[in-house]
Amino acid sequence: xxxxxxxxxxxxxxxxxxxxxxxxxxxxxxxxxxxxxxxxxxxxxxxxxxxxxxxxxxxxxxxxxxxxxxxxxxxxxxxxxxxxxxxxxxx
Ligand code: HEM
Numbered sequence: 838x839x840x841x842x843x844x845x846x847x848x849x850x851x852x853x854x855x856x857x858x859x860x861x862x863x864x865x866x867x868x869x870x871x872x873x874x875x876x877x878x879x880x881x882x883x884x885x886x887x888x889x890x891x892x893x894x895x896x897x898x899x900x901x902x903x904x905x906x907x908x909x910x911x912x913x914x915x916x917x918x919x920x921x922x923x924x925x926x927x928x
Pocket of ligand 1: 839840841846864867868871875876877878879880881884885886887888890894902
């Protein structure tokens, strides 16, 4: 694996933000300007920091992608914790 799964990412977004507008602002900002300090998932130790998607996605596209992620992707805590255990074993 080179990056966390998007459903796992959204598990962390839902833990960190109750306000969907704040969640979206974070995603839109992070995808264009990722920094270790801003990362909510704290999985940069395992994967390194994600590459900025500036130039790869337009602001309009990212707006749509962020809305789609928030509306469609989620993961329960039990599934998240089980995945984490599995990956720890495989590392
Ligand atoms: C439009 C495309 C993408 C979106 C919407 C996206 C979104 C996200 C989000 C929301 C996070 C979590 C931020 C946080 O922890 O606060 C994340 C983390 C991560 N993403 Fe992406 N990502 C995209 C493209 C990519 C690409 C192309 C790669 C690698 C080639 C990548 C690798 C990673 C990695 C390794 C992390 C975990 C480490 C970190 O927090 O930087 N992402 N991504």
